[in-house]
Amino acid sequence: MTSIDGLASIFPQQRFVRDAAFQAAFESDGLTAFRAKPLAVVIPESNEEVIAAVRWCHDHGVPFVARGSGTSLSGGSLPVADGIVIALNRLNRIIDLDPHERIAVVEPGVVNQHVSNAAGPHGLYYAPDPSSQSICTIGGNVAFNSGGAHCLKYGMTSNHVIGCKAVLATGEVVTFGGRSVESVGPDFTGLFVGSEGLFGVALEITLRLLPKPEMFHTVLVGYDSLQAAGDAVSAVIDSGLLPGALEIMDALSIEAAEAAVACGYPPGAAAVLIVELEGPREKIAYERERLDQLLVQTNPFAQRVAVDEADRLSIWKGRKSAFSAVGRLSPDFLVQDGVVPRKRLGEALVRIQQLSQQAGIRVANVFHAGDGNLHPLIMFDGKQEGALHRAEELAAKLLRLCIEMGGSITGEHGVGMEKRDFLPEMFDAPTVELMDRLRRAFDPKLIANPGKMFPGKEAPALSSVGLHPLEKAGVISRE
Amino acid sequence: MTSIDGLASIFPQQRFVRDAAFQAAFESDGLTAFRAKPLAVVIPESNEEVIAAVRWCHDHGVPFVARGSGTSLSGGSLPVADGIVIALNRLNRIIDLDPHERIAVVEPGVVNQHVSNAAGPHGLYYAPDPSSQSICTIGGNVAFNSGGAHCLKYGMTSNHVIGCKAVLATGEVVTFGGRSVESVGPDFTGLFVGSEGLFGVALEITLRLLPKPEMFHTVLVGYDSLQAAGDAVSAVIDSGLLPGALEIMDALSIEAAEAAVACGYPPGAAAVLIVELEGPREKIAYERERLDQLLVQTNPFAQRVAVDEADRLSIWKGRKSAFSAVGRLSPDFLVQDGVVPRKRLGEALVRIQQLSQQAGIRVANVFHAGDGNLHPLIMFDGKQEGALHRAEELAAKLLRLCIEMGGSITGEHGVGMEKRDFLPEMFDAPTVELMDRLRRAFDPKLIANPGKMFPGKEAPALSSVGLHPLEKAGVISRE
Numbered sequence: 001m002t003s004i005d006g007l008a009s010i011f012p013q014q015r016f017v018r019d020a021a022f023q024a025a026f027e028s029d030g031l032t033a034f035r036a037k038p039l040a041v042v043i044p045e046s047n048e049e050v051i052a053a054v055r056w057c058h059d060h061g062v063p064f065v066a067r068g069s070g071t072s073l074s075g076g077s078l079p080v081a082d083g084i085v086i087a088l089n090r091l092n093r094i095i096d097l098d099p100h101e102r103i104a105v106v107e108p109g110v111v112n113q114h115v116s117n118a119a120g121p122h123g124l125y126y127a128p129d130p131s132s133q134s135i136c137t138i139g140g141n142v143a144f145n146s147g148g149a150h151c152l153k154y155g156m157t158s159n160h161v162i163g164c165k166a167v168l169a170t171g172e173v174v175t176f177g178g179r180s181v182e183s184v185g186p187d188f189t190g191l192f193v194g195s196e197g198l199f200g201v202a203l204e205i206t207l208r209l210l211p212k213p214e215m216f217h218t219v220l221v222g223y224d225s226l227q228a229a230g231d232a233v234s235a236v237i238d239s240g241l242l243p244g245a246l247e248i249m250d251a252l253s254i255e256a257a258e259a260a261v262a263c264g265y266p267p268g269a270a271a272v273l274i275v276e277l278e279g280p281r282e283k284i285a286y287e288r289e290r291l292d293q294l295l296v297q298t299n300p301f302a303q304r305v306a307v308d309e310a311d312r313l314s315i316w317k318g319r320k321s322a323f324s325a326v327g328r329l330s331p332d333f334l335v336q337d338g339v340v341p342r343k344r345l346g347e348a349l350v351r352i353q354q355l356s357q358q359a360g361i362r363v364a365n366v367f368h369a370g371d372g373n374l375h376p377l378i379m380f381d382g383k384q385e386g387a388l389h390r391a392e393e394l395a396a397k398l399l400r401l402c403i404e405m406g407g408s409i410t411g412e413h414g415v416g417m418e419k420r421d422f423l424p425e426m427f428d429a430p431t432v433e434l435m436d437r438l439r440r441a442f443d444p445k446l447i448a449n450p451g452k453m454f455p456g457k458e459a460p461a462l463s464s465v466g467l468h469p470l471e472k473a474g475v476i477s478r479e
Numbered sequence: 480m481t482s483i484d485g486l487a488s489i490f491p492q493q494r495f496v497r498d499a500a501f502q503a504a505f506e507s508d509g510l511t512a513f514r515a516k517p518l519a520v521v522i523p524e525s526n527e528e529v530i531a532a533v534r535w536c537h538d539h540g541v542p543f544v545a546r547g548s549g550t551s552l553s554g555g556s557l558p559v560a561d562g563i564v565i566a567l568n569r570l571n572r573i574i575d576l577d578p579h580e581r582i583a584v585v586e587p588g589v590v591n592q593h594v595s596n597a598a599g600p601h602g603l604y605y606a607p608d609p610s611s612q613s614i615c616t617i618g619g620n621v622a623f624n625s626g627g628a629h630c631l632k633y634g635m636t637s638n639h640v641i642g643c644k645a646v647l648a649t650g651e652v653v654t655f656g657g658r659s660v661e662s663v664g665p666d667f668t669g670l671f672v673g674s675e676g677l678f679g680v681a682l683e684i685t686l687r688l689l690p691k692p693e694m695f696h697t698v699l700v701g702y703d704s705l706q707a708a709g710d711a712v713s714a715v716i717d718s719g720l721l722p723g724a725l726e727i728m729d730a731l732s733i734e735a736a737e738a739a740v741a742c743g744y745p746p747g748a749a750a751v752l753i754v755e756l757e758g759p760r761e762k763i764a765y766e767r768e769r770l771d772q773l774l775v776q777t778n779p780f781a782q783r784v785a786v787d788e789a790d791r792l793s794i795w796k797g798r799k800s801a802f803s804a805v806g807r808l809s810p811d812f813l814v815q816d817g818v819v820p821r822k823r824l825g826e827a828l829v830r831i832q833q834l835s836q837q838a839g840i841r842v843a844n845v846f847h848a849g850d851g852n853l854h855p856l857i858m859f860d861g862k863q864e865g866a867l868h869r870a871e872e873l874a875a876k877l878l879r880l881c882i883e884m885g886g887s888i889t890g891e892h893g894v895g896m897e898k899r900d901f902l903p904e905m906f907d908a909p910t911v912e913l914m915d916r917l918r919r920a921f922d923p924k925l926i927a928n929p930g931k932m933f934p935g936k937e938a939p940a941l942s943s944v945g946l947h948p949l950e951k952a953g954v955i956s957r958e
Binding site for chain 1: 888932
């Protein structure tokens with residue numbers, strides 16, 4: 001253990017942590033079913049310390065995982081057993097915010113919501129809005145190309161990151177993109193976004209900011225069936241309207257949200273649809289008329305229009321709390337993140353219901369309907385023998401269903417540890433082989449977040465499932 | 480020369496061309512100052528033939544350049560001397576067009592404009608609009624991440640390509656992305672887009688289609704000075720309006736366009752600004768009011784609003800013909816493609832004027848002002864001893880100015896052969912080193928379009944500058 005002294009010497013004692021109690025907070029992430037014990041946690045406060053830590057890992061062939069708030073739902077920020085965790089939360093400065101160029105340059109530990117908070121006084125905001133935006137960090141958003149309810153209109157994280165300075169797993173420091181959307185050659189920035197920590201660590205990230213919409217028009221619509229809600233989504237998209245968000249929740253997730261936050265959704269709904277228009281006042285006045293005409297033909301049995309911002313937020317509260325609310329219905333659950341072609345949404349929902357019934361496992365459904373991104377929540381009790389395993393078997397069937405329907409195994413959570421075995425089912429052998437070659441161009445020693453994204457042999461230990469370890473430790477809390 | 484028989488055996492005689500007269504049409508591209516003589520031109524009619532040709536090149540270590548209409552302005556589709564040209568123009572099928580999913584799957588030889596033509600009856604169109612869109616092909620657009628006047632609002636080609644099947648330089652066939660914007664892991668599709676033919680050849684490209692704007696509002700504004708036009712651009716952007724296009728032409732390019740197409744721009748203008756709003760009728764009604772209020776404060780001396788579609792096209796005609804029109808003022812010219820931060824546009828224009836005067840070389844300016852993308856047209860007479868060389872020296876100064884101001888050496892034309900020596904000035908050594916490693920992951924033998932993008936030793940022969948060889952041959956014609 002003399003070798004780790006070199007790493008320790010880079011950091012003051014209190015920012016090089018091997019204390020078991022403290023480390024416990026880093027043993028798991030949003031995929032609470034798994035945990036692994038790192039060798040040490042380092043907490044850099046500057047780019048130079050991150051670079052030095054990565055170079056030490058490279059020189060000594062020690063794996064590392066960079067991590068923000070650890071909200072990954074795919075196990076993407078799980079530590080590697082006997083590797084280093086580089087906790088980036090203290091690299092939380094907004095280095096530059098230029099309202100004229102509409103960009104912000106931020107460190108990786110900046111919380112997503114804080115970018116919009118800082119941009120707000122200039123009439124700007126940062127568009128990608130994961131449900132965890134009040135705690136998740138931009139570094140993590142970059143690693144997993146995170147999405148959110150409003151990505152239907154504005155695209156994923158990769159559509160909003162225009163430049164990136166990063167330290168590669170080799171210790172080299174590179175700079176991609178810049179302050180303009182126009183860049184030279186291949187989209188290296190876009191390659192880095194979504195690389196799940198396998199290429200290196202982002203040090204400075206340049207984000208596009210958008211003008212805040214002048215107004216919102218938010219409608220909550222109740223339906224007798226999931227199918228009817230799905231058909232309404234098709235009708236909206238086919239009309240040429242492009243809402244900021246188009247979300248569906250099924251009966252089970254409504255029940256959970258109602259129990260958790262009393263969101264006041266229409267009682268007895270088999271599904272609710274949230275449609276949110278956003279933009280200049282005159283445009284919304286016109287679009288809401290078209291939307292009204294259209295929705296009336298979809299046979300809703302209840303409809304509620306947000307009358308003010310507070311009302312709007314109360315509609316969103318049910319949706320945004322859905323994941324944690326499901327915890328009230330079931331001690332444990334797995335969140336899936338499959339994508340199906342939008343026009344096959346109704347068909348996919350029927351198949352999911354069948355698979356759920358066959359397995360005798362309850363599945364709640366919450367989804368970004370506009371882009372066909374499903375979030376089935378598979379409920380189980382981790383204390384029951386084999387329950388996690390059965391839940392995972394059902395999850396696998398749902399993923400294969402998405403592949404079979406021409407969709408994807410992940411819309412926004414990433415492959416991570418959770419879905420790594422499905423990568424070769426999603427892509428053919430030459431494509432996976434090329435991905436591996438590209439990865440090795442960044443990380444020849446395979447020390448950056450190994451065991452994620454690509455099929456791997458070593459699986460981390462099963463954890464006592466339940467609360468996120470940072471929640472247990474009181475470090476983070478959710479809305 | 481026995482070895483080339485293997486390649487010849489893949490193609491019927493008339494599609495394996497070594498005839499000098501025919502080959503002449505392929506010796507050059509839109510950067511007419513250079514030419515190179517290929518070993519042979521092959522004209523595949525199927526994916527299988529492209530794959531077989533690439534595999535033959537890989538097996539025999541023979542370089543190849545894939546090519547559509549050869550409109551590259553950076554010499555990106557120049558042949559490699561004694562290499563193979565793979566002419567993709569016959570791979571021009573629109574394989575699938577799905578109005579519900581709003582996507583088109585096309586072969587690489589499909590002409591840009593033809594995608595919109597096919598999508599038109601469904602109320603859809605393909606947004607990226609290079610000036611050469613009536614002849615350039617989607618394969619070339621993908622290779623160079625092409626832009627156009629309307630990319631201010633809608634982004635470049637990479638924002639509209641969501642999937643790609645390609646044959647790598649190794650002969651492997653890979654598939655990236657798919658029919659949804661949500662994809663797995665790093666943006667491999669985005670990496671391929673803009674790779675300038677150095678990674679392989681696209682075989683099938685999946686494009687996003689957008690709903691056609693309900694209406695346009697196109698304004699032509701005349702100013703006394705370039706500075707005033709530049710300030711107007713800042714005022715528009717700062718107001719929060721996001722026009723579809725925001726273009727400036729200076730006095731010299733106006734003069735050229737006037738002589739060529741009699742576009743009727745305001746006489747005596749030092750600069751004209753074209754602003755085009757687009758969208759639903761009600762939105763435009765509202766936005767044009769804001770735009771009017773705003774423009775009145777920018778001290779224009781003339782203003783013309785397009786009264787109908789014919790009038791709109793006549794305004795655009797001047798802008799779209801500017802490049803070729805400059806040919807009336809000068810026997811030859813080099814088109815540059817630098818980017819500066821939008822807020823430094825005025826400063827950049829003053830510096831370009833100074834550099835032009837110092838060099839005693841006339842420079843016309845046409846640019847996508849909204850995103851800081853300059854197109855200086857450097858005029859010279861190729862028949863004068865050393866004139867091309869002096870023009871290139873001025874071009875180099877303009878590129879260095881863009882780098883120095885925090886911009887980029889290319890906005891949409893690509894690095895190609897023309898700007899390859901500037902890549903190491905734009906990026907630091909570790910970044911270029913990584914780019915090279917990534918390139919070798921696709922093309923370990925360096926046979927795919929070698930000599931482009933990265934600094935290279937071998938330069939092609941200087942050509943008799945002038946008309947595009949395909950124009951000379953009567954194969955293509957421009958608006």
